[in-house]
Amino acid sequence: MPAMTISAWLRRAARLGVVAGVxxxxxxxxxxxxxxxxxxxxxxVLKLGTLMLAAVAVIAGYRAALPPxxxxxxxxxxxxxxxxxxxxxxGAFVGALLLLAATPIDLQTVFVxxxxxxxxxxxxxxxxxxxxxxxxxxxxxxxxxVGAVLVLLPDRFRRPLVFATLAVAxxxxxxxxxxxxxxxxxxxxxxxxxxxxxxxxxxASVVVFVLVTAVAVAWAPARxxxxxxxAVLPAERRRSVRFTSFILIGLLVLALPLxxxxxxxxVLVLVGLYLLLALGLNxxxxxxxxxxxxxxxxxxxxxxxxAILTSADGPLGxxxxxxxxxxxxxxxxxxxxxxxxALTGLMIGAPVLRxxxxxxxxxxLGFGEIARxxxxxxxxxxxxxxxxxxxxxxxxLPQRVDFALGPIEISWSGPQVIFYPIVLFCLLAAVxxxxxxxxxxxxxxxxxxxxxxxxxITGVNTVNxxxxxxxxxxxxxxxxGALFAIQLGSVFPGSxxxxxxxxxxxxxxxxxxxxxxxxxxxxxxxxGLPELLREFAEYRLLVYGGVLVAMMLLRPEGLIPNRGRxxxxxxxxxxxxxxxHEAGExxxxxxxx
Amino acid sequence: xxxxxxxxxxxxPVTRSEAPPPPPTAAPSDGxxxxxxxxxxxxxxxxxxxxxxxxIPRGSIVSIIGPNGAGKTTLFNQLTxxxxxxxxxxxxxxxxxxxLAPHQVAELGIARTYQNIRLFQNxxxxxxxxxxxxxxxxxxxxxxxxxxxxxxxxxxxxxxxxRELLKLVGLRRRYEEELAKNLPYGDQRRxxxxxxxxxxxxxxxxxxxxxxxxxxxxxxxxxxxxxxxRELSLTILLIEHDxxxxxxVSERITVLDYGEKIAEGLPxxxxxxxxxxxxxxxxxxxxx
Numbered sequence: 001m002p003a004m005t006i007s008a009w010l011r012r013a014a015r016l017g018v019v020a021g022v023x024x025x026x027x028x029x030x031x032x033x034x035x036x037x038x039x040x041x042x043x044x045v046l047k048l049g050t051l052m053l054a055a056v057a058v059i060a061g062y063r064a065a066l067p068p069x070x071x072x073x074x075x076x077x078x079x080x081x082x083x084x085x086x087x088x089x090x091g092a093f094v095g096a097l098l099l100l101a102a103t104p105i106d107l108q109t110v111f112v113x114x115x116x117x118x119x120x121x122x123x124x125x126x127x128x129x130x131x132x133x134x135x136x137x138x139x140x141x142x143x144x145x146v147g148a149v150l151v152l153l154p155d156r157f158r159r160p161l162v163f164a165t166l167a168v169a170x171x172x173x174x175x176x177x178x179x180x181x182x183x184x185x186x187x188x189x190x191x192x193x194x195x196x197x198x199x200x201x202x203x204a205s206v207v208v209f210v211l212v213t214a215v216a217v218a219w220a221p222a223r224x225x226x227x228x229x230x231a232v233l234p235a236e237r238r239r240s241v242r243f244t245s246f247i248l249i250g251l252l253v254l255a256l257p258l259x260x261x262x263x264x265x266x267v268l269v270l271v272g273l274y275l276l277l278a279l280g281l282n283x284x285x286x287x288x289x290x291x292x293x294x295x296x297x298x299x300x301x302x303x304x305x306x307a308i309l310t311s312a313d314g315p316l317g318x319x320x321x322x323x324x325x326x327x328x329x330x331x332x333x334x335x336x337x338x339x340x341x342a343l344t345g346l347m348i349g350a351p352v353l354r355x356x357x358x359x360x361x362x363x364x365l366g367f368g369e370i371a372r373x374x375x376x377x378x379x380x381x382x383x384x385x386x387x388x389x390x391x392x393x394x395x396x397l398p399q400r401v402d403f404a405l406g407p408i409e410i411s412w413s414g415p416q417v418i419f420y421p422i423v424l425f426c427l428l429a430a431v432x433x434x435x436x437x438x439x440x441x442x443x444x445x446x447x448x449x450x451x452x453x454x455x456x457i458t459g460v461n462t463v464n465x466x467x468x469x470x471x472x473x474x475x476x477x478x479x480x481g482a483l484f485a486i487q488l489g490s491v492f493p494g495s496x497x498x499x500x501x502x503x504x505x506x507x508x509x510x511x512x513x514x515x516x517x518x519x520x521x522x523x524x525x526x527x528g529l530p531e532l533l534r535e536f537a538e539y540r541l542l543v544y545g546g547v548l549v550a551m552m553l554l555r556p557e558g559l560i561p562n563r564g565r566x567x568x569x570x571x572x573x574x575x576x577x578x579x580x581h582e583a584g585e586x587x588x589x590x591x592x593x
Numbered sequence: 594x595x596x597x598x599x600x601x602x603x604x605x606p607v608t609r610s611e612a613p614p615p616p617p618t619a620a621p622s623d624g625x626x627x628x629x630x631x632x633x634x635x636x637x638x639x640x641x642x643x644x645x646x647x648x649i650p651r652g653s654i655v656s657i658i659g660p661n662g663a664g665k666t667t668l669f670n671q672l673t674x675x676x677x678x679x680x681x682x683x684x685x686x687x688x689x690x691x692x693l694a695p696h697q698v699a700e701l702g703i704a705r706t707y708q709n710i711r712l713f714q715n716x717x718x719x720x721x722x723x724x725x726x727x728x729x730x731x732x733x734x735x736x737x738x739x740x741x742x743x744x745x746x747x748x749x750x751x752x753x754x755x756r757e758l759l760k761l762v763g764l765r766r767r768y769e770e771e772l773a774k775n776l777p778y779g780d781q782r783r784x785x786x787x788x789x790x791x792x793x794x795x796x797x798x799x800x801x802x803x804x805x806x807x808x809x810x811x812x813x814x815x816x817x818x819x820x821x822x823r824e825l826s827l828t829i830l831l832i833e834h835d836x837x838x839x840x841x842v843s844e845r846i847t848v849l850d851y852g853e854k855i856a857e858g859l860p861x862x863x864x865x866x867x868x869x870x871x872x873x874x875x876x877x878x879x880x881x
Contacts, residue, residue, distance in 0.1 A: 447716065450715055457675065457695045
């Protein structure tokens with residue numbers, strides 16, 4: 001491969017610097033920096049806002065130093081230079097902003113967040129804007145260089161450093177939830193060591209950083225060794241090892257609510273509800289390729305059907321409670337809810353059979369809104385309660401579970417209890433999705449997604465399989481709605497707006513379409529993280545949008561792409577045969593079915 | 594694909610996985626497998642096919658040739674149920690195909706390949722073949738969710754059969770889990786053929802199977818077509834531009850021009866037919 005010319009290489013770096021500079025200014029002016037400014041990552045040393053801005057420059061430097069795809073990589077010095085250049089250009093943008101803010105031009109009437117506090121923050125409290133600008137340029141240049149160094153470092157150092165930084169930030173952000181929990185568990189000394197009241201203490205940051213780095217450095221060789229050991233085990237033993245690890249992970253998940261306490265359990269419940277939705281929508285969008293933007297309709301149908309069937313406040317006067325009592329009503333109602341939702345799926349699917357892509361997206365978006373307006377409408381108020389919704393939905397779960405094992409007393413309450421059925425349903429949904437994906441049905445859906453016309457000519461009844469996808473997606477989505485209803489004890493039309501559809505879609509795109517582990521990670525990141533970062537609340541949609549755009553540009557297949565699945569399924573296939581074939585030996589084998 | 598693999602393919606005894614159809618001579622009807630009468634297709638004012646008649650004898654290889662725009666692909670689309678004919682009948686083994694949906698036609702045992710390769714790009718090679726086998730499999734969604742023994746067994750059998758087909762068309766074993774879009778061009782054509790064969794078709798429609806291939810690959814494909822007919826007791830209908838392929842492999846040739854059949858017969862007859870030469874080369878060439 002020919003090497004890039006020096007000027008082309010530097011131009012590329014400068015371009016990245018411009019992008020980063022615009023991003024820095026954008027983050028500052030939109031108010032994100034200001035919002036994060038109050039929060040310390042490391043007490044009195046590092047603010048969250050600083051970390052965010054620094055990350056932009058580091059990423060710019062990192063990307064600038066990455067070897068180009070189509071040409072040979074330039075020497076290390078040039079790559080370092082590219083990183084520094086990208087950082088410098090980015091810093092120049094912020095510097096220019098500072099200088100501009102110092103002129104008599106009144107920028108704040110347009111950019112309301114460009115206040116004195118922000119300027120002081122960006123110029124490091126320097127009196128003169130020139131000094132501030134110079135500091136910005138110099139610092140960003142260094143950060144760009146750091147990004148470039150990260151590229152040049154071997155994998156086994158880079159990963160631990162990045163992980164450790166992220167870990168420090170995460171542990172710090174978790175303070176408002178972890179600290180009270182530690183106090184509850186009588187672990188005050190640990191709490192006091194970790195947190196100062198507004199961020200990690202310096203000592204704790206160092207400990208966390210070193211600890212995570214050490215674990216991550218040790219992890220890679222340990223892992224490859226484990227893999228090697230596993231590989232030589234017979235298939236029987238390998239299965240039992242895998243089974244054991246599943247059990248261990250399962251136990252950990254089951255213990256989570258107890259360890260983390262009320263608030264985080266509540267967050268996990270929310271993650272679980274969205275995960276259930278995402279697993280359902282994944283069938284429609286990921287497997288069958290039908291872009292459905294009205295998925296919230298099934299969430300709503302599940303919740304309302306459950307409410308109508310079990311609430312004394314509902315129009316039917318709780319028929320299921322009459323049959324099975326308050327505790328059993330949920331279980332009797334659930335199959336009816338699922339069938340009802342699947343029928344709704346067919347009703348929504350049937351008229352849009354001939355639509356594809358954008359058109360399908362627009363029509364389903366409309367259906368989602370129609371559903372919300374129906375639930376809100378006065379005409380249906382006698383049945384659905386209009387704005388008031390339906391209250392008094394009985395929960396099959398006890399408010400509180402106490403458990404005494406000798407001297408140890410454990411108790412679960414509220415979200416800690418409902419966490420378990422949600423995990424169970426998520427697991428069921430994942431198994432259903434997994435088995436369908438690997439079957440004749442899943443392949444037919446995939447074929448339809450790839451080329452509908454050819455799928456039909458090849459023998460797939462595309463009408464039936466589209467309807468099946470809508471019905472299956474609806475059936476899983478309504479589970480989430482039903483659980484949502486018993487969790488809150490009431491349903492209101494306001495809970496079912498278009499944002500739910502968009503969020504669920506974002507989870508799938510972030511995680512990786514058609515990939516079940518991807519969807520799980522997506523739900524944790526998009527639902528879990530914003531709950532931890534309350535400052536986000538105002539900017540949540542902005543961040544979602546940014547994340548989606550970034551994913552489309554940088555990694556359209558998602559964080560955990562759906563690949564290698566078939567390989568996994570058939571690892572027992574004797575590799576010997578494959579090698580024999582390469583050597584031309586299996587030619588003699590008769591081919592008999 | 595190497596030549597060595599081609600030769601290995603020819604040595605392989607091939608059997609069909611399910612009840613093999615009786616040999617052509619013992620077939621219930623020794624008549625044509627497909628009969629087309631007065632087939633006409635109009636798109637608005639444009640007549641793409643006008644009153645076409647032809648038969649395909651069971652077990653034969655028949656070619657359809659004609660200049661670009663002669664209506665060959667429209668004809669294929671009517672045979673597979675993509676277009677409903679404006680007039681005329683299409684009868685496959687005594688069953689009328691008119692009004693059937695494409696997937697129903699596929700179920701009867703008609704499979705096709707495409708002029709511009711149309712694989713399921715983001716699916717693995719073996720999954721592509723398994724979709725081709727869709728009509729011969731039975732697993733329903735609830736059975737798949739329960740992962741019944743019958744489903745697992747059917748899946749295993751189908752995979753086995755798919756591997757045999759991949760081997761038959763000469764695709765390497767290590768490509769099995771590769772995404773279809775990552776295969777080289779010639780292998781994509783082979784995969785498309787394997788997908789069509791997975792249907793266990795009685796009639797195979799090939800739309801320019803050697804388009805874009807070099808002479809070596811073309812020869813291999815021609816050999817493969819002849820071999821498939823022999824070993825899988827297939828009937829093959831071929832659209833082809835390459836006269837060498839057409840003359841070498843087909844027993845009968847039908848010539849279309851401006852949507853009408855202008856000639857039909859043995860390869861030598863077609864080669865000498867002045868109307869055919871006129872259609873391809875112009876009036877002057879035909880008279881001179």
